[in-house]
Amino acid sequence: MAEPQYTHVPRYLTGDKAGLHEFLDKFDVFLFDCDGVLWSGDHLFPGTVETLEFLRKNGKQVVFVTNNSTKSRADYCKKLESLGIPSTVEEIFSSSYSSSIYISRILQLPENKRKVFVIGETGIEQELRSENVPFIGGTDPAYRRDITPEDYKRVAAGDESLLDPEVGVVLVGLDFHINYLKQALAFHYVKRGAVFLATNIDSTLPNSGTLFPGAGSMSAPLIMMLGKEPTSLGKPSQAMMDAIEGKFHFDRSRACMVGDRANTDIRFGLDGKLGGTLGVLTGVSSKEDFVSGPVRPHAYLDKLADLLESDS
């Protein structure tokens, strides 16, 4: 199947008061990517709080959609609140939650293959627990160690104390404690038949105004070793959009996706046939990406707070 073409001419709305009014009137729901749009790392962008308040005041529903799997919805809610952004857990949709729902409600796993081997942090673990999905790996200190000569033999022999026979899924998210042992075990679980899932496939993660390895960098070695791609449960995978729609029951033609990455956020909205997509230049993609790249938003702004200009 050919990739869809998204090469329309995006409208530049910063400073265009009439254009902003017209754009905002088209939508009832705004799906927000967070990192790179509302903040970067721990730095809240000026005007974020006011912009969200302005949208809510005008009757718009706000949903925070994040590929960051290291946090649970509850963690994210706390993060939003610590930055002064009022929110509820119900407004938050993370790739860790999306993955947990997919495993518990969509995957049909045999009774004796229901365990998940996790590469990732506590956010994934919390959301798996909230769906009663058993798991191993993750933040367990037992996996935060060097591989030993004995491990090679145990893996080769299929030692059940190292390779749990009940593991039927490998879920790979961003793991700040990634190591050789975890990669080796994940590889062997998938080779033995486990379903290969990724919370998301962003190669990088914005922090402090620059980029660091993202969840996609955790799957990359496995993809190379296995010669196969994981099913991704984060943007731009439509599995995530379906889950959001299932929960919020919105009219896609009256919804707008706001994001900083053309190939994840904007593609997510375009593939999902949302009424609108809005790019902001405070994250990964550049003006050139939005204006002449292969995936272009309907409109773009220098920064999210430029939406407030419609209110002046």
Place this chain on the structure above:
Amino acid sequence: MAEPQYTHVPRYLTGDKAGLHEFLDKFDVFLFDCDGVLWSGDHLFPGTVETLEFLRKNGKQVVFVTNNSTKSRADYCKKLESLGIPSTVEEIFSSSYSSSIYISRILQLPENKRKVFVIGETGIEQELRSENVPFIGGTDPAYRRDITPEDYKRVAAGDESLLDPEVGVVLVGLDFHINYLKQALAFHYVKRGAVFLATNIDSTLPNSGTLFPGAGSMSAPLIMMLGKEPTSLGKPSQAMMDAIEGKFHFDRSRACMVGDRANTDIRFGLDGKLGGTLGVLTGVSSKEDFVSGPVRPHAYLDKLADLLESDS
């Protein structure tokens, strides 16, 4: 440029005494891949010592060519000796050595950009030292730690105590202590202009009769993040073949590459226009790979020791 086609019909020589005689008579030099051919992990295959002795007795030159960058030539020599295989450092050609030669003798680095940031083990460090190439990273315990919130800011600010301004090369080999911090630093060095090199790009490493992550799995996240491939100094890169020829001055038409991997060992010999390539079925590639894959050896054996049948 189109990939060359290597789809001739390989000759199966196990049990074919006349065929073996004919094959052996064509060559003066045998280049041996080691892991998967002579041994697997720490398990020496039966008949390896006798086969090498038989070849030497018949006037053949033997060269051990290995992509395993974790060991230096001296380490490899010790490994061969501990397994009862007599050898000299001069007979050994490792990807760590090949990389060091490439950096010291071929790359033209500016005076203030001569340092190498190493992802890898002691083998690389030893070979860099033997060529007087300054380096950081590698086995230095300072890099075997978790990333901290402070590190993100230091990287973003280009803090010279974390991102050494003299680094002009990132060399990625197999690192059993790979972690998030090393990946983040390697990414930033290349983004700042460092030459991106890999000792080799094997996705997996045979051990104990099964597979574990290889050096290619260390480059995979960087390739994904950077959107560019490293220059590889291991098989099947012809940079390695040129270095071997420069050292041993052999007639390529009278040389045969012996290996277990079609896409590295056998391709290495075929791309290098050696007179022969010989596959063995004791490692990664299967009979099907050799007989009907895209890269096929001139001949293949069940196991290396089957060469001895020509002596009976």
